[in-house]
Amino acid sequence: MQKNQATEERNRSVFFNLSVIVIFVALMLSFILYFYKTSPSIKRVNLDNLANSFATSVNSAHWQWQAQGRPEIIIMSTFAPRLDDEKTLVEVDKHPVFMSANGWPKAAQSGKGCEDIWNMVLNIPLDSDGFRVIAEFYDGVRLSGDVEQSRCRYRLSSGSYFEYKVFTGEVIKN
Incomplete structure (x- = not known):
């Protein structure tokens, strides 16, 4: 039992x-x-941060273009803190940026041209933090009959994107 x-x-x-x-x-x-x-999606947050950096760099390029007397090409510098001193910045890179007559970064009006703008403005590859950003060009004449509505769209395969209006320098987040 x-x-x-x-x-x-x-x-x-x-x-x-x-x-x-x-x-x-x-x-x-x-x-x-x-x-x-x-x-929130990590990729979406990262793309938002890239859009903010893109907008900041575009505006910096515009003001640098103004200050230098409106040249066709400006040289943008990238700075980083010195390793031994957080307060001292050192130049780590210089790269040319082609400017339009309106003072905004420009390139050929194509997907490849949008990739070139990305590289000039952010100076980082379209593959960022393990995901691919796809650059597409939308012709304003075909969209609305207005060339000033031409834009580059930088998107993820998930659908998140931001746009850069090539004639006005405006960065629009989705």
């Missing part, structure tokens, strides 16, 4: 332990799914 009770007690203990594990796993899965759905 005691063997029977011991077997029943062991079975009850195993069943209880399995029940606790199943409930724990179910709760963990529901928390993971909840946080996964409500947290």
Whole structure:
């Protein structure tokens, strides 16, 4: 009789332990799914940061173009803090930026031209932090009959994008 009770007690203990594990796993899965759905996409946040950097660089290029007497090409410099001193900046890179008559970075009106603008303005590859940014050109004449509506769209395969109006220098986040 005691063997029977011991077997029943062991079975009850195993069943209880399995029940606790199943409930724990179910709760963990529901928390993971909840946080996964409500947290912003890392790629989207990174693209927003790139759009902000792009807009800042475009405006810097425009003001540098103004200050230098409106040349066709300006040289943009990239600075970083010196390793031994956070307060001292050192120049780490220089690169040319071709400017339009209106004072905004320009290139050929094509997808390749939009890639060139990206490289001139941000000076980083279109592959950023493990994802590919796709550069596309939209001709304003075809879109609305107005050449000033021409734009470069920089997008992710997920659909997130921002646009750069090549004639006005405006950066529009989606």
